[in-house]
Amino acid sequence: MKTELKFDFLVDKEKNSIIVKREFAARRQLVWDCHTKRELLDRWFAPKPLTTKTKHMEFREGGYWHYAMVTPDGQAFWNRLDYQTINPIDGYSALDGFCDEGGIINPDLPRARWDVSFTDVLEWTLVTTIVFYNSPEDVQKAIDMGLKDGLASTLERLDELLDVIGAPVEST
Protein backbone atom coordinates (compact mmCIF):
# COMPACT_ATOMS: atom_id res chain seq x y z
CA MET A 1 0.00 0.00 0.00
CA LYS A 2 1.36 3.37 -1.00
CA THR A 3 0.14 6.24 1.12
CA GLU A 4 0.56 9.86 0.11
CA LEU A 5 3.33 11.53 2.12
CA LYS A 6 2.85 15.17 2.96
CA PHE A 7 5.19 17.54 1.12
CA ASP A 8 4.96 21.33 1.51
CA PHE A 9 7.33 23.86 0.02
CA LEU A 10 6.58 27.44 1.02
CA VAL A 11 8.38 30.70 0.45
CA ASP A 12 8.10 33.37 3.14
CA LYS A 13 9.41 36.46 1.36
CA GLU A 14 8.96 38.67 4.38
CA LYS A 15 11.23 36.47 6.49
CA ASN A 16 13.59 35.70 3.60
CA SER A 17 12.99 32.04 4.18
CA ILE A 18 11.97 28.78 2.61
CA ILE A 19 9.96 26.26 4.60
CA VAL A 20 10.03 22.59 3.62
CA LYS A 21 7.78 20.10 5.40
CA ARG A 22 7.89 16.42 4.62
CA GLU A 23 6.52 13.28 6.21
CA PHE A 24 8.45 10.02 6.23
CA ALA A 25 7.13 6.51 6.75
CA ALA A 26 9.67 5.65 9.42
CA ARG A 27 10.21 6.20 13.11
CA ARG A 28 11.91 9.37 14.28
CA GLN A 29 15.21 7.80 15.41
CA LEU A 30 15.81 6.32 11.96
CA VAL A 31 14.95 9.57 10.14
CA TRP A 32 17.26 11.44 12.54
CA ASP A 33 20.09 8.97 11.86
CA CYS A 34 19.68 9.48 8.13
CA HIS A 35 20.18 13.24 8.64
CA THR A 36 23.14 13.01 10.97
CA LYS A 37 25.34 10.04 9.98
CA ARG A 38 27.72 10.41 7.07
CA GLU A 39 27.33 6.88 5.72
CA LEU A 40 23.55 7.38 5.56
CA LEU A 41 23.65 10.98 4.27
CA ASP A 42 25.83 9.77 1.41
CA ARG A 43 22.99 7.51 0.31
CA TRP A 44 20.28 10.15 -0.20
CA PHE A 45 21.20 13.82 0.16
CA ALA A 46 22.14 14.78 -3.41
CA PRO A 47 19.21 14.92 -5.85
CA LYS A 48 19.42 12.45 -8.73
CA PRO A 49 21.39 11.99 -10.91
CA LEU A 50 23.99 13.45 -8.55
CA THR A 51 25.60 11.49 -5.75
CA THR A 52 26.77 12.64 -2.32
CA LYS A 53 30.40 12.40 -1.22
CA THR A 54 31.33 13.28 2.35
CA LYS A 55 34.82 14.56 2.99
CA HIS A 56 34.40 15.42 6.66
CA MET A 57 31.62 14.92 9.17
CA GLU A 58 31.58 15.79 12.80
CA PHE A 59 28.04 15.96 14.07
CA ARG A 60 28.39 18.05 17.21
CA GLU A 61 27.81 21.71 18.04
CA GLY A 62 30.73 23.55 16.44
CA GLY A 63 31.43 20.65 14.10
CA TYR A 64 30.63 20.56 10.40
CA TRP A 65 29.69 18.40 7.42
CA HIS A 66 31.81 18.99 4.33
CA TYR A 67 30.39 17.25 1.30
CA ALA A 68 30.10 17.37 -2.46
CA MET A 69 27.21 16.70 -4.77
CA VAL A 70 28.80 15.04 -7.77
CA THR A 71 27.39 14.88 -11.31
CA PRO A 72 27.62 11.65 -13.36
CA ASP A 73 30.51 13.19 -15.32
CA GLY A 74 32.42 13.98 -12.14
CA GLN A 75 31.75 17.67 -11.58
CA ALA A 76 31.59 18.38 -7.84
CA PHE A 77 29.57 21.08 -6.07
CA TRP A 78 31.13 21.53 -2.64
CA ASN A 79 29.09 22.62 0.37
CA ARG A 80 29.57 22.89 4.06
CA LEU A 81 27.08 22.78 6.91
CA ASP A 82 28.29 24.14 10.26
CA TYR A 83 26.31 22.75 13.19
CA GLN A 84 25.25 25.35 15.76
CA THR A 85 22.76 23.64 18.08
CA ILE A 86 21.85 19.97 18.36
CA ASN A 87 18.98 18.45 20.35
CA PRO A 88 18.77 14.71 19.59
CA ILE A 89 16.29 13.61 18.20
CA ASP A 90 14.17 16.78 18.12
CA GLY A 91 16.19 19.02 15.87
CA TYR A 92 19.34 20.88 14.95
CA SER A 93 20.35 24.22 13.48
CA ALA A 94 23.22 24.85 11.14
CA LEU A 95 24.77 27.41 8.81
CA ASP A 96 25.17 26.33 5.18
CA GLY A 97 27.68 27.69 2.72
CA PHE A 98 29.34 27.23 -0.62
CA CYS A 99 32.95 26.17 -0.28
CA ASP A 100 35.81 24.58 -2.17
CA GLU A 101 37.29 21.11 -1.97
CA GLY A 102 39.42 22.21 0.97
CA GLY A 103 36.35 23.29 2.92
CA ILE A 104 37.12 27.01 2.66
CA ILE A 105 33.85 28.94 2.64
CA ASN A 106 33.33 31.40 -0.21
CA PRO A 107 32.87 34.69 1.69
CA ASP A 108 31.22 36.42 -1.27
CA LEU A 109 28.23 34.12 -1.18
CA PRO A 110 25.45 34.26 1.40
CA ARG A 111 25.10 31.67 4.14
CA ALA A 112 21.64 30.59 5.21
CA ARG A 113 20.66 29.21 8.60
CA TRP A 114 18.85 25.88 8.65
CA ASP A 115 16.44 25.04 11.45
CA VAL A 116 15.53 21.39 11.12
CA SER A 117 12.98 19.80 13.46
CA PHE A 118 11.71 16.24 13.79
CA THR A 119 8.29 15.43 15.21
CA ASP A 120 6.21 12.27 15.55
CA VAL A 121 3.06 11.95 13.49
CA LEU A 122 1.56 8.72 14.81
CA GLU A 123 4.26 6.16 13.95
CA TRP A 124 5.67 8.37 11.21
CA THR A 125 7.97 11.38 11.27
CA LEU A 126 7.50 14.95 10.09
CA VAL A 127 10.66 16.86 9.19
CA THR A 128 10.39 20.65 8.99
CA THR A 129 13.31 22.55 7.52
CA ILE A 130 13.36 26.33 7.56
CA VAL A 131 16.11 27.93 5.50
CA PHE A 132 16.64 31.57 6.60
CA TYR A 133 18.61 34.13 4.64
CA ASN A 134 19.75 37.27 6.40
CA SER A 135 18.26 39.73 3.94
CA PRO A 136 16.47 40.07 0.59
CA GLU A 137 19.89 40.92 -0.86
CA ASP A 138 21.22 37.54 0.29
CA VAL A 139 18.29 35.78 -1.35
CA GLN A 140 19.08 37.66 -4.56
CA LYS A 141 22.74 36.59 -4.33
CA ALA A 142 21.65 32.97 -3.90
CA ILE A 143 19.44 33.32 -6.97
CA ASP A 144 22.29 34.81 -9.01
CA MET A 145 24.60 32.02 -7.83
CA GLY A 146 21.99 29.42 -8.75
CA LEU A 147 21.86 30.74 -12.30
CA LYS A 148 25.63 30.53 -12.63
CA ASP A 149 26.69 27.36 -10.87
CA GLY A 150 25.09 24.89 -13.26
CA LEU A 151 23.73 22.60 -10.57
CA ALA A 152 20.17 23.25 -11.69
CA SER A 153 20.97 22.66 -15.35
CA THR A 154 22.18 19.20 -14.37
CA LEU A 155 18.86 18.56 -12.68
CA GLU A 156 16.81 19.97 -15.51
CA ARG A 157 17.79 17.11 -17.75
CA LEU A 158 15.38 14.99 -15.77
CA ASP A 159 11.84 15.02 -17.11
CA GLU A 160 10.52 14.48 -13.64
CA LEU A 161 12.20 17.63 -12.41
CA LEU A 162 11.13 19.63 -15.42
CA ASP A 163 7.55 18.86 -14.46
CA VAL A 164 8.18 20.00 -10.94
CA ILE A 165 9.88 23.24 -12.00
CA GLY A 166 6.78 24.11 -14.01
CA ALA A 167 4.62 23.58 -10.93
CA PRO A 168 3.61 26.49 -8.74
CA VAL A 169 5.68 27.05 -5.61
CA GLU A 170 3.12 25.97 -3.06
CA SER A 171 2.03 22.83 -1.35
CA THR A 172 1.18 19.88 -3.60
Add this chain to the structure above:
Amino acid sequence: MSELAEPFDMALPSFMKHVGVLEGTGLIRSKKSGRIRTCTLEHKNLAAAERWFGEQRAIWKNRYQNLDSLLEKLNREDHEN
Protein backbone atom coordinates in the same frame (compact mmCIF):
# COMPACT_ATOMS: atom_id res chain seq x y z
CA MET B 1 2.55 54.86 -5.46
CA SER B 2 -0.81 55.72 -3.86
CA GLU B 3 -2.51 54.46 -7.02
CA LEU B 4 -0.68 51.16 -6.64
CA ALA B 5 -1.58 50.93 -2.95
CA GLU B 6 -5.27 51.62 -3.52
CA PRO B 7 -6.52 48.03 -3.99
CA PHE B 8 -4.73 46.92 -0.80
CA ASP B 9 -6.31 47.17 2.61
CA MET B 10 -3.19 48.66 4.13
CA ALA B 11 -1.91 52.05 5.26
CA LEU B 12 0.42 53.76 2.80
CA PRO B 13 3.52 53.60 5.07
CA SER B 14 3.05 49.80 5.44
CA PHE B 15 2.59 49.50 1.73
CA MET B 16 5.80 51.47 1.14
CA LYS B 17 7.61 49.02 3.40
CA HIS B 18 6.47 46.07 1.27
CA VAL B 19 7.53 47.91 -1.86
CA GLY B 20 10.90 48.54 -0.21
CA VAL B 21 11.37 44.81 0.38
CA LEU B 22 10.51 44.03 -3.24
CA GLU B 23 12.89 46.71 -4.40
CA GLY B 24 15.63 45.27 -2.19
CA THR B 25 15.24 41.93 -3.91
CA GLY B 26 15.44 43.55 -7.34
CA LEU B 27 11.96 42.33 -8.28
CA ILE B 28 10.77 45.89 -8.88
CA ARG B 29 12.42 49.23 -9.51
CA SER B 30 11.07 52.60 -8.52
CA LYS B 31 11.88 56.07 -9.76
CA LYS B 32 10.89 59.39 -8.30
CA SER B 33 10.15 62.36 -10.46
CA GLY B 34 8.86 65.38 -8.58
CA ARG B 35 6.21 64.21 -6.13
CA ILE B 36 5.42 61.07 -8.07
CA ARG B 37 7.17 57.72 -7.55
CA THR B 38 6.64 55.15 -10.27
CA CYS B 39 7.24 51.40 -9.91
CA THR B 40 8.40 49.11 -12.69
CA LEU B 41 8.32 45.35 -12.61
CA GLU B 42 11.72 43.76 -13.29
CA HIS B 43 10.48 40.85 -15.39
CA LYS B 44 13.89 39.30 -15.83
CA ASN B 45 14.65 39.22 -12.10
CA LEU B 46 11.16 38.06 -11.30
CA ALA B 47 11.50 35.16 -13.74
CA ALA B 48 14.93 34.28 -12.29
CA ALA B 49 13.53 34.27 -8.76
CA GLU B 50 10.59 32.06 -9.74
CA ARG B 51 12.90 29.70 -11.50
CA TRP B 52 15.26 29.49 -8.54
CA PHE B 53 12.45 28.76 -6.08
CA GLY B 54 11.18 26.10 -8.48
CA GLU B 55 14.62 24.56 -8.63
CA GLN B 56 14.98 24.59 -4.85
CA ARG B 57 11.64 22.84 -4.60
CA ALA B 58 12.77 20.25 -7.16
CA ILE B 59 16.00 19.63 -5.24
CA TRP B 60 14.16 19.02 -1.95
CA LYS B 61 11.49 16.91 -3.56
CA ASN B 62 14.03 14.73 -5.31
CA ARG B 63 16.34 14.36 -2.32
CA TYR B 64 13.42 13.33 -0.11
CA GLN B 65 12.35 10.69 -2.62
CA ASN B 66 15.86 9.26 -2.24
CA LEU B 67 15.36 9.29 1.51
CA ASP B 68 12.04 7.41 1.16
CA SER B 69 13.86 4.61 -0.69
CA LEU B 70 16.66 4.53 1.86
CA LEU B 71 14.25 4.42 4.82
CA GLU B 72 12.29 1.63 3.17
CA LYS B 73 15.50 -0.35 2.69
CA LEU B 74 16.66 0.25 6.27
CA ASN B 75 13.24 -0.70 7.66
CA ARG B 76 13.29 -3.91 5.63
CA GLU B 77 16.78 -4.82 6.82
CA ASP B 78 15.66 -4.11 10.35
CA HIS B 79 12.77 -6.56 10.02
CA GLU B 80 14.99 -9.24 8.52
CA ASN B 81 17.46 -9.11 11.39
